[in-house]
Amino acid sequence: MFESIIVLAGLGLLSALGLGIASRAFHVDTDQRIQTIAGLLPGANCGACGFPGCNGLANAIVSGNGKIEACSAVSDENRKEIARLMGMEAAETVKRVAVIHCNFPAGGVGNKFEYLGVTDCRAANLVAGGPKQCVYACIGLGTCKSVCPFDAVTMGDSGLPVIDPEKCVACGKCVEACPKKIIDLVPVSRMVQVLCSSRDKGARVKKVCSVGCINCMLCERVCPFEAIHVIDNIARIDYEKCRVCGLCLRECPTGTIANLRGWEVVAEIGESCNGCTLCARACPVDTISGTAKERHIVDPERCIGCGICVDQCKRDAVTLVKKTAAVRKAAAAGE
Amino acid sequence: MRELILLIISAVLVNNFVLARFLGICPFLGVSKKTETAVGMGMAVIFVMTLSSLFTWLAYTYLLAPFHIEYLQTIVFILIIAAFVQLVEMFIQKASPALYQALGIYLPLITTNCAVLGVAVINIQTTHNFWESVLFGFGAAVGFALALVLFAGIRERLELSDIPRPLQGTAIALITAGILALAFMGFTGLVKM
Numbered sequence: 001m002f003e004s005i006i007v008l009a010g011l012g013l014l015s016a017l018g019l020g021i022a023s024r025a026f027h028v029d030t031d032q033r034i035q036t037i038a039g040l041l042p043g044a045n046c047g048a049c050g051f052p053g054c055n056g057l058a059n060a061i062v063s064g065n066g067k068i069e070a071c072s073a074v075s076d077e078n079r080k081e082i083a084r085l086m087g088m089e090a091a092e093t094v095k096r097v098a099v100i101h102c103n104f105p106a107g108g109v110g111n112k113f114e115y116l117g118v119t120d121c122r123a124a125n126l127v128a129g130g131p132k133q134c135v136y137a138c139i140g141l142g143t144c145k146s147v148c149p150f151d152a153v154t155m156g157d158s159g160l161p162v163i164d165p166e167k168c169v170a171c172g173k174c175v176e177a178c179p180k181k182i183i184d185l186v187p188v189s190r191m192v193q194v195l196c197s198s199r200d201k202g203a204r205v206k207k208v209c210s211v212g213c214i215n216c217m218l219c220e221r222v223c224p225f226e227a228i229h230v231i232d233n234i235a236r237i238d239y240e241k242c243r244v245c246g247l248c249l250r251e252c253p254t255g256t257i258a259n260l261r262g263w264e265v266v267a268e269i270g271e272s273c274n275g276c277t278l279c280a281r282a283c284p285v286d287t288i289s290g291t292a293k294e295r296h297i298v299d300p301e302r303c304i305g306c307g308i309c310v311d312q313c314k315r316d317a318v319t320l321v322k323k324t325a326a327v328r329k330a331a332a333a334g335e
Numbered sequence: 336m337r338e339l340i341l342l343i344i345s346a347v348l349v350n351n352f353v354l355a356r357f358l359g360i361c362p363f364l365g366v367s368k369k370t371e372t373a374v375g376m377g378m379a380v381i382f383v384m385t386l387s388s389l390f391t392w393l394a395y396t397y398l399l400a401p402f403h404i405e406y407l408q409t410i411v412f413i414l415i416i417a418a419f420v421q422l423v424e425m426f427i428q429k430a431s432p433a434l435y436q437a438l439g440i441y442l443p444l445i446t447t448n449c450a451v452l453g454v455a456v457i458n459i460q461t462t463h464n465f466w467e468s469v470l471f472g473f474g475a476a477v478g479f480a481l482a483l484v485l486f487a488g489i490r491e492r493l494e495l496s497d498i499p500r501p502l503q504g505t506a507i508a509l510i511t512a513g514i515l516a517l518a519f520m521g522f523t524g525l526v527k528m
Contacts, residue, residue, distance in 0.1 A: 007411070
């Protein structure tokens with residue numbers, strides 16, 4: 001009993017002593033900044049930056065091979081802190097989030113067969129393109145949920161995954177994993193989204209899904225900025241041109257298009273308005289009222305912030321302002 | 336003398352640890368993608384295995400056996416092996432950071448490499464004396480390094496060949512390892528001990 005304790009402890013002490021001396025002899029000076037930066041990075045090791053884990057990126061940043069912007073997950077504060085450590089400017093990055101372009105309600109798309117295999121969309125997709133009747137539809141086995149390193153994906157009641165925009169850092173893991181390729185990363189300021197990926201013809205879509213894009217082209221016709229086009233039987237939004245006015249959303253007969261974030265800005269008419277009525281006539285949603293030659297008023301609850309009136313006004317009286325909390329609340333109640 | 340040389344040849348070729356005893360398969364598949372890293376890993380394992388078989392034999396003969404605490408064998412052996420692995424890790428980090436990066440997790444994992452513990456245990460079981468233990472450890476490690484480097488050479492050529500899709504990656508590596516093991520069976524009967 002005592003022998004065993006003494007022998008083991010002795011051996012342990014002996015090797016500890018030897019290693020202690022060795023660590024002095026083979027001491028390697030490492031850059032302190034690598035540790036600090038690795039600590040500031042999210043530590044999820046998602047690999048979206050293209051380096052092997054957060055330590056890999058920290059190494060690359062210190063050695064000058066990597067940029068801080070490569071990490072889409074790091075918070076603004078930490079990004080600035082890293083920039084300060086490295087003595088460089090951190091570029092502002094556009095925050096993006098993942099959006100699933102499929103939105104059928106519970107039971108909205110039927111099954112063509114019963115899938116009893118491995119609970120993984122990628123496996124299910126190998127069997128005749130998955131069990132869903134719409135070949136572009138979300139299979140709903142939660143592969144995106146299981147690959148998300150940030151717990152941003154949950155499975156909703158309708159069987160579709162739901163992405164929490166607060167938690168999503170646009171690492172792109174789910175985009176890669178989704179066998180149907182219906183997830184993409186979009187700028188948070190462009191949250192008017194086509195929630196369908198079907199490239200089937202309208203009649204076929206209508207047979208299997210009530211909220212699919214049927215290529216009616218109404219959105220394309222109504223868009224004042226030519227930002228939405230039906231290409232390959234599906235409406236696509238050009239995020240460069242889109243101004244998040246949501247006119248397409250009102251027009252869409254199937255409710256395929258949705259605003260995932262709520263309206264952010266509203267128009268406001270200033271003192272210099274001379275009541276020319278140009279804005280009122282141009283407004284696509286008739287929210288501007290007032291008599292001629294008098295200052296006009298915008299109804300902030302119904303304004304969609306498209307900015308058409310701003311372009312129309314000859315006296316620069318109309319401006320887009322951030323929605324106040326009260327207006328946002330009232331609009332939400334109205335809907 | 337003749338016996339000792341035969342012992343080494345037997346450990347390297349006939350009873351090759353990887354290809355005949357199937358010990359240490361994890362690093363055999365893990366670090367055999369490039370010949371350079373395979374050589375580095377081989378050297379690290381030769382160092383750890385030779386010295387750990389030396390010290391485990393000493394520890395068993397002069398500490399465990401006299402006190403009749405042989406049941407502590409595994410713990411003591413792992414302790415000694417772990418200490419040597421730490422030493423090698425420090426040395427490689429100092430001497431060759433590139434190799435340190437390339438070996439990655441497989442370097443500390445030598446600690447749990449069953450080939451290293453295997454040598455120590457076999458030394459005790461077959462009642463090798465001191466020099467036999469050291470040379471057997473050295474021979475086994477050389478055999479491991481040989482198999483690793485050979486396999487890495489083959490895998491480098493496999494990278495360039497047209498492999499059917501279902502067999503790509505680990506599948507073809509396992510098939511190759513099997514064929515290599517078959518080839519090593521040709522050495523059976525080379526040494527009569």
